[in-house]
Amino acid sequence: MPMSSYNIPIGPVHVVLEEPIYFKLQVEGETVVGLDINAGHVHRGIEFLTMQRNFYQNLTLTERVCSLCSNNHPFTYCMALEKLAGIEIPVRAEYLRTIADEIKRIASHLFNIGIIPHIIGFDSLFMHAMEVRESMQDLKESVFGNRMNLSVNTIGGVRYNITDEQSKYIVKTLENLKKPLAEITKICRTDASIRRRTEGIGVLPKDKAIAYGVVGPVARASGLPYDVRVVNPYAAYDKLTVYPAVEQNGDVFSRLLVRLQEAAESIRIIEQCLHDMPEGPTDLGYMPDIPAGEAIAKSEAPRGELIYYARTNGTPIPERIKWRVPTYPNWAALNVMMPGYKIADISVIIGSIDPCISCTER
Amino acid sequence: MIRFFKVILKNIIQGPSTIKYPFEDSPAPEKLRGKIVHNADACVACHLCEYVCAGGAIKMQESEDHQGIDFVVWHDTCTFCGLCEYYCPTKAIHLTNDYHTAHVQADKYNYVEKTFVKKQPCICCGEPMVPISPAMVEQIYGQEGDIRGLSKMCPQCRRKILWKGGVSKS
Ligand code: SF4
Numbered sequence A: 001m002p003m004s005s006y007n008i009p010i011g012p013v014h015v016v017l018e019e020p021i022y023f024k025l026q027v028e029g030e031t032v033v034g035l036d037i038n039a040g041h042v043h044r045g046i047e048f049l050t051m052q053r054n055f056y057q058n059l060t061l062t063e064r065v066c067s068l069c070s071n072n073h074p075f076t077y078c079m080a081l082e083k084l085a086g087i088e089i090p091v092r093a094e095y096l097r098t099i100a101d102e103i104k105r106i107a108s109h110l111f112n113i114g115i116i117p118h119i120i121g122f123d124s125l126f127m128h129a130m131e132v133r134e135s136m137q138d139l140k141e142s143v144f145g146n147r148m149n150l151s152v153n154t155i156g157g158v159r160y161n162i163t164d165e166q167s168k169y170i171v172k173t174l175e176n177l178k179k180p181l182a183e184i185t186k187i188c189r190t191d192a193s194i195r196r197r198t199e200g201i202g203v204l205p206k207d208k209a210i211a212y213g214v215v216g217p218v219a220r221a222s223g224l225p226y227d228v229r230v231v232n233p234y235a236a237y238d239k240l241t242v243y244p245a246v247e248q249n250g251d252v253f254s255r256l257l258v259r260l261q262e263a264a265e266s267i268r269i270i271e272q273c274l275h276d277m278p279e280g281p282t283d284l285g286y287m288p289d290i291p292a293g294e295a296i297a298k299s300e301a302p303r304g305e306l307i308y309y310a311r312t313n314g315t316p317i318p319e320r321i322k323w324r325v326p327t328y329p330n331w332a333a334l335n336v337m338m339p340g341y342k343i344a345d346i347s348v349i350i351g352s353i354d355p356c357i358s359c360t361e362r
Numbered sequence B: 001m002i003r004f005f006k007v008i009l010k011n012i013i014q015g016p017s018t019i020k021y022p023f024e025d026s027p028a029p030e031k032l033r034g035k036i037v038h039n040a041d042a043c044v045a046c047h048l049c050e051y052v053c054a055g056g057a058i059k060m061q062e063s064e065d066h067q068g069i070d071f072v073v074w075h076d077t078c079t080f081c082g083l084c085e086y087y088c089p090t091k092a093i094h095l096t097n098d099y100h101t102a103h104v105q106a107d108k109y110n111y112v113e114k115t116f117v118k119k120q121p122c123i124c125c126g127e128p129m130v131p132i133s134p135a136m137v138e139q140i141y142g143q144e145g146d147i148r149g150l151s152k153m154c155p156q157c158r159r160k161i162l163w164k165g166g167v168s169k170s
């Protein structure tokens, strides 16, 4: 072994975001040659807690597993229970769920779109992206009642409705978002300093992407057109057309581009929903009983495929709730993305998978 | 780079996007879920809100003198999820758009919404019971209300009256 090879610890405090994860990197000179991922710093035992609470309390609990994809947790949890109990939700509720989910996706993607320039030191673009994102936060606050936790889903439907006036407000806000989003996209695509720091960095080739089973924008940036909304439509997605964004290079830059395109696609999906949404009830009108059984449901969270498993025994408290979050397969793929790159690239590579540690460790 | 300078220039001309809270007011949208208020007159003490509350923020207990129910919402453990309001049959519990929840540490256990759901004597036997609120009466008996006065009776007396009246009379 040459003299210049040594181990460096990265984390667990403030690796990329304010979420703890610990990497033990083996480097040779400035180049990464191997890594160990050490997780578990924010394990809160949420899966265990769901088994101590009734089905309704768990709506609130699952929403608080994570912040940026908070809506997908109760959403998928409800879908699993509805499948288990054989509940058909009203069509309007399906559309309302889809709208809420896509608004969350835009806000989540814009966050990561801001974080990437921030990591490479382009803070003014970070600030600008966050300011643009603020319109989505305002939208969530006025339509759903909270900037992060929407409280949209319930077993058998949704807990909110939108009036014509609100529908116009959503359309207007999205319309106002289109121009700044196109502008940011153009800056990201053309700016030399962004491209220098992201192009050809953290490459995940297609075959490795398949081998590691990565999901979400990470998979789509490596040329895998896998999107649960398309291959396994749920809620109103079977009635909508969704074009997943796919890039081929598998580098940090491609993942950034995928998110930029998906944000624009989400605007289009919401517009479709608002246009097609039928009138009608938004929930069942009663609190359904959940029989004994087991079921599985999945959805496309902003970070990728989220799977929920539920097992019940006829009591109001679930026997087991288990979920698999998109970051789990994605962070394992860091083992491919990091070796061969410089220490200075580490944080942007981690940031590019948009990790959600609190989801993964729950 | 040039492209981004245009954005910066636009932002400079536009001025700051932030507000100087708390020196400047930040109005909350109508739907914002904030501090809870409870209307004891509309409450029928059904415990549904307590059942769905993940935060364990709602406590309902019979008062010591058995004259009513002490209803307490502890703001500090409420997650503002809105499930209680959503499932409350009479909407007696409501999340206002008041988000001002700062308070001193010494007050943390007193920072509650506290009401008293008063019992009334049953019109037949006089046993104290939680009255069915007007909002609930309208939901059950419709616009003209409860003409037989059943909602002012305790469950035992109500059963007796209904039995005497025969089961086929709807
Ligand atoms: S506030 Fe509503 S849900 Fe709670 S006990 Fe009263 S009536 Fe029932």
Ligand code: SF4
Pocket (backbone or CB within 6 Å): B036, B049, B052, B053, B054, B055, B056, B057, B058, B073, B077, B078, B079, B080, B081, B082, B083, B084, B085, B095
């Ligand atoms: S808003 Fe949610 S946490 Fe707060 S009291 Fe109601 S149910 Fe409990």
